[in-house]
Amino acid sequence: MSDYSSDENEGEFVLYRNRPEWRDVTPVKQDDGEEPVVAIDYTEAYEDCYDYFRAVLKTKEVSERALELTQTASYLNPANYTVWQYRREILKGLNKDLNEELDFIQKVILKQSKNYQVWHHRRVLVEWLQDASKEKYLTEAVLAKDAKNYHAWQHRQWVIKTFNLYDGELEYIDTLLSDDVRNNSAWNQRLLLHDKGGLSKNKHVTKFCEELYKSGNHSPFLLAVLVDMCYEQVNEGGGDSVYTLERAKELCSDLMTKYDTVRAKYWQYMIDTIEKKAREGTEDEAGSSTN
Amino acid sequence: MEKKLYLRNILDIRKSKNRTESYPTKSSEEQSDVEDSVLKKYEDLHIKLKINPNLPELLKEQHKKYLLSTIVYLSHAYECLDASRPWLCYWILHPLSLMGVRLDDTRKSHIVKFLGKCQSPSGGFGGGPGQFPHLAATYSAVNALVILGTEEAYNIIDRKKLQEFLLSVRQPDGSFAMHIGGEIDIRGAYCALAVASLTGILTMDLFKDTAEWIVSCQTYEGGFSGCPGMEAHGGYAFCGLSALVILQKGHLCDKQALLRWLVHRQMRLEGGFQGRTNKLVDGCYSFWQGGAFPLLYSLLAKDGNTPQDHLFDERALQEYLLICCQSPTGGLLDKPGKIRDVFHTCYTLSGLSVAQHFLEEIRILGPSKNGIACTHPLYNIRPDIVRKALLYYNNLGTPKQENQTGNM
Ligand SMILES: [Zn+2]
Numbered sequence: 103m104s105d106y107s108s109d110e111n112e113g114e115f116v117l118y119r120n121r122p123e124w125r126d127v128t129p130v131k132q133d134d135g136e137e138p139v140v141a142i143d144y145t146e147a148y149e150d151c152y153d154y155f156r157a158v159l160k161t162k163e164v165s166e167r168a169l170e171l172t173q174t175a176s177y178l179n180p181a182n183y184t185v186w187q188y189r190r191e192i193l194k195g196l197n198k199d200l201n202e203e204l205d206f207i208q209k210v211i212l213k214q215s216k217n218y219q220v221w222h223h224r225r226v227l228v229e230w231l232q233d234a235s236k237e238k239y240l241t242e243a244v245l246a247k248d249a250k251n252y253h254a255w256q257h258r259q260w261v262i263k264t265f266n267l268y269d270g271e272l273e274y275i276d277t278l279l280s281d282d283v284r285n286n287s288a289w290n291q292r293l294l295l296h297d298k299g300g301l302s303k304n305k306h307v308t309k310f311c312e313e314l315y316k317s318g319n320h321s322p323f324l325l326a327v328l329v330d331m332c333y334e335q336v337n338e339g340g341g342d343s344v345y346t347l348e349r350a351k352e353l354c355s356d357l358m359t360k361y362d363t364v365r366a367k368y369w370q371y372m373i374d375t376i377e378k379k380a381r382e383g384t385e386d387e388a389g390s391s392t393n
Numbered sequence: 394m395e396k397k398l399y400l401r402n403i404l405d406i407r408k409s410k411n412r413t414e415s416y417p418t419k420s421s422e423e424q425s426d427v428e429d430s431v432l433k434k435y436e437d438l439h440i441k442l443k444i445n446p447n448l449p450e451l452l453k454e455q456h457k458k459y460l461l462s463t464i465v466y467l468s469h470a471y472e473c474l475d476a477s478r479p480w481l482c483y484w485i486l487h488p489l490s491l492m493g494v495r496l497d498d499t500r501k502s503h504i505v506k507f508l509g510k511c512q513s514p515s516g517g518f519g520g521g522p523g524q525f526p527h528l529a530a531t532y533s534a535v536n537a538l539v540i541l542g543t544e545e546a547y548n549i550i551d552r553k554k555l556q557e558f559l560l561s562v563r564q565p566d567g568s569f570a571m572h573i574g575g576e577i578d579i580r581g582a583y584c585a586l587a588v589a590s591l592t593g594i595l596t597m598d599l600f601k602d603t604a605e606w607i608v609s610c611q612t613y614e615g616g617f618s619g620c621p622g623m624e625a626h627g628g629y630a631f632c633g634l635s636a637l638v639i640l641q642k643g644h645l646c647d648k649q650a651l652l653r654w655l656v657h658r659q660m661r662l663e664g665g666f667q668g669r670t671n672k673l674v675d676g677c678y679s680f681w682q683g684g685a686f687p688l689l690y691s692l693l694a695k696d697g698n699t700p701q702d703h704l705f706d707e708r709a710l711q712e713y714l715l716i717c718c719q720s721p722t723g724g725l726l727d728k729p730g731k732i733r734d735v736f737h738t739c740y741t742l743s744g745l746s747v748a749q750h751f752l753e754e755i756r757i758l759g760p761s762k763n764g765i766a767c768t769h770p771l772y773n774i775r776p777d778i779v780r781k782a783l784l785y786y787n788n789l790g791t792p793k794q795e796n797q798t799g800n801m
Contacts, residue, residue: 132523133522134522135510135522136506137503139482139504141467143466144472145469145472148469152475156523179472181473181474183520183524183525183527184476184519184520184524187525187572187574222575222576250669252619252623255624256620259622263622281418282420283418284418284419285420286624286670286672294622321412326657363405364409364659364660364661364664364709365656365657365705366706367703367705367706368652371700374698375698
């Protein structure tokens, strides 16, 4: 249990207080005060390990045994940022081979992929090594099991931007989207590679949406996009656009009463807002023509 | 003014099942499964309603009992939260205070003393005694102490040291690391702003460029992400919006886009909120997403667009929380089939509070004893408790002044 690798059978786990190599160290109990609150009923192994961790932290011991201790402590609670921070100080102090540490943290990440601390540890190692060659592979391994894992995407974006690893990203996103077109994390990643601009002025978008609408599709998402385009055009003065206040009203009342009733109040609010924009627009025009 | 809300029509709920457009994928299959389990809860309730017209009920007594028991004892299953013990205090104290539970002074003092043990000699609070100071631990410790609200609680915070800690995790671009050498994301900025504003140590120097950094986290969808470029996410959207409002720079973000994104996170059938587009409903987002609404109302009001009503369906949200998220033995949870925990108990009840209060109005689904107190959306603490703390710390002045007089 002192190790992350479950396949290796390393025999009976020995408490630190029973290990001869720790005999010179006095364990430090957690100081919860006289009347502890939110007290956790720790297992024996947990308490034992952290008693020694506190002792090591107190004397700022930088040693192989302290490094091994942080491994057990991080295994028992991977969210203990103090353990990880101290482990990094030991790694530096002992001038350890960071590639070994990369292999270690990879194993941890594959088991604990929804944890801030383990990903941060990885990122610091990559920064120290200035080598991001294994990162895309690692994030792909995590995303293969959990395609929306926020930490994995964040790590991936960071290495792509920092080490200019854009090549092949579009193809990778496409494979994810063909697995699940509703994977919004993949769509977000796609935007990393594109510029954004107003929807209502993009002829491809408007043509596609209008054809879909004419074919009888009343998906609330489609209607919502059309409302947004009305808002955009009315806001900008519109001209002869088909995205008018009247169109917005019609769409919003369909959404309110038929297709998206849970958001009825929002659609009413949108009618009011667009109406107000339209009024401000005509007032502005009247104002400027008298000048 | 109290307004009684009524359940949605079960026929309408049945009709609002998500359409897969004859193209099912992993996301839509998971969504259908959740809808089935939620719909079953709603169908069951409509049957039980014939016997007990008082449903749905908030199981206040059970929740109180559950929360009070966790103050003294947590099983070893909570070892994974051993670096989040001030959080545990806050997650327990806040829902209790929403339900009007008063702790006796000795109990309060025990909690204050424990949090004092978590305070670092270099300022800020760690996740437990002796742990390095961390912004999230600091945020939850300060919130917990403010809720306790005693002189002892207020005074245990070393404000001068706290300011030094905040400065030590501030980055040159205005963002904040969670601890020295730790990860940088939008939680850091929010936690730093929340504790600085609550304890009266906020200075513009400390938060130079922070608003601009936060705005760079607003995504094309309209919500905020953890750091620039990432996907919009409920927890981070709450952090981003609250942080901007504390800085009085709410006008810098695209409010219309944020509103659009927010309202679309409310699930058609379930009535609760999801955290991200095409993810599943989860009770805790009732607060992360729901709590953003009152903040947004205040920003819209500044533009003369004061909403006349909630802009989400507060009745559907209350339905989800009361019918799908309560454990019969106390405590609340993410969604049917999950187990209760103090985190979800805190944020589901906070979300319920948001849904029950609109400006000065109270809207309650079920019997009026389901009502709970209002929460301050910036800090997620009762507004009367926030006011008391602000007054206390404002009277103390900024730590710098204290220091000057102290040196004389
Ligand atoms: Zn949750």
